[in-house]
Amino acid sequence: MRRSSAETKAVILAAARERFAADGYDKATIRAIAADARIDPAMVMRYFGTKEKLFAAAAEFDLELPALAPDQAGAGLVRHFLRKWEADEGLQVLLRTGVTNEAAAERMRTIFAGQVMPLVIDLTGDPERAPVRASLIASQVLGLALSRYILKFPPMVAATEEELIAWLSPTVQRYLTE
Amino acid sequence: MRRSSAETKAVILAAARERFAADGYDKATIRAIAADARIDPAMVMRYFGTKEKLFAAAAEFDLELPALAPDQAGAGLVRHFLRKWEADEGLQVLLRTGVTNEAAAERMRTIFAGQVMPLVIDLTGDPERAPVRASLIASQVLGLALSRYILKFPPMVAATEEELIAWLSPTVQRYLTE
Numbered sequence: 001m002r003r004s005s006a007e008t009k010a011v012i013l014a015a016a017r018e019r020f021a022a023d024g025y026d027k028a029t030i031r032a033i034a035a036d037a038r039i040d041p042a043m044v045m046r047y048f049g050t051k052e053k054l055f056a057a058a059a060e061f062d063l064e065l066p067a068l069a070p071d072q073a074g075a076g077l078v079r080h081f082l083r084k085w086e087a088d089e090g091l092q093v094l095l096r097t098g099v100t101n102e103a104a105a106e107r108m109r110t111i112f113a114g115q116v117m118p119l120v121i122d123l124t125g126d127p128e129r130a131p132v133r134a135s136l137i138a139s140q141v142l143g144l145a146l147s148r149y150i151l152k153f154p155p156m157v158a159a160t161e162e163e164l165i166a167w168l169s170p171t172v173q174r175y176l177t178e
Numbered sequence: 179m180r181r182s183s184a185e186t187k188a189v190i191l192a193a194a195r196e197r198f199a200a201d202g203y204d205k206a207t208i209r210a211i212a213a214d215a216r217i218d219p220a221m222v223m224r225y226f227g228t229k230e231k232l233f234a235a236a237a238e239f240d241l242e243l244p245a246l247a248p249d250q251a252g253a254g255l256v257r258h259f260l261r262k263w264e265a266d267e268g269l270q271v272l273l274r275t276g277v278t279n280e281a282a283a284e285r286m287r288t289i290f291a292g293q294v295m296p297l298v299i300d301l302t303g304d305p306e307r308a309p310v311r312a313s314l315i316a317s318q319v320l321g322l323a324l325s326r327y328i329l330k331f332p333p334m335v336a337a338t339e340e341e342l343i344a345w346l347s348p349t350v351q352r353y354l355t356e
Contacts, residue, residue, distance in 0.1 A: 024278045026205060098329055099277045100202045105329045112331065132333040135325060136345055139334065143321020147313060151276055151283045153290065155310040156317065167314055171349045 009047055011037045016058040021093040025101040059107055061090040063115045070123050074173025078165045081141045092149055112138045136175035187225055189215045194236040199271040203279040237285055239268040241293045248301050252351025256343045259319045290316045314353040
């Protein structure tokens, strides 16, 4: 079976996301990622050049933040992030690698500043406090991901989406608008 | 200069905490920790046996949660955790290593279940919801540590202790008692 280069790249990126998430940036190797993808390591190098560039491609993504009514924004954001964390390993990859790798931490800061801050300004019309509001939201939604998907605190793993939204949406709503 | 064995152990543990926090569990080596502590690696092995046991000793600590009045508990807990994170690298070590190492994640779960849950039961008299309340508190205080000390979001780094307490204490108060 022959794959198009777009298909090959997608297969490599999927393997890279899993491997970076499982092993962290430093331990993950091009060789292991290539083996997972059943592709020659030379092909991975040809498409992505270096491990740094492969990581950048694997960790690049759009939070796809939806338009939200101001009074429903807290609940809307918590629901959106929960579904995003469940559906897309990219955020978990970044979180795991960001803890030990400065390049990944920088990407995390860029994503939250670049994507959450504009939403906050849209909702509040207040650019001055938008950076601190976006960071507070990050502290809670990343703390949610950490406790539910990575450290796996049993009550956070057992909670339903609706229960988590009920608990967390007043928090995020307050960081957004109060 | 001769040191007592208690002093030697303390020097090794301090070096181990820094090294585990900087490099993560897998990359940190007994050899590097011994070099940091200016002690022969054989001495480190003699005192602690294995890397696993050295890590367990380095990551073992008491949250030293204070007694808190129910209506001030949110602010009191946020203040306490902020000072703890600043003063004691142990929690940062655990958080960094817990992300990639299951033994460290398990220790983190044990610390929050064993130390935060009894405080919640004391304050609320409600054992049934104490596990979920303790986990929600963990999600916010660990998210705070993650965003301020590890990912270093600029607004979280720049914020004063009092500003963070003002933002976060209603959140922790609600998770505790509402």
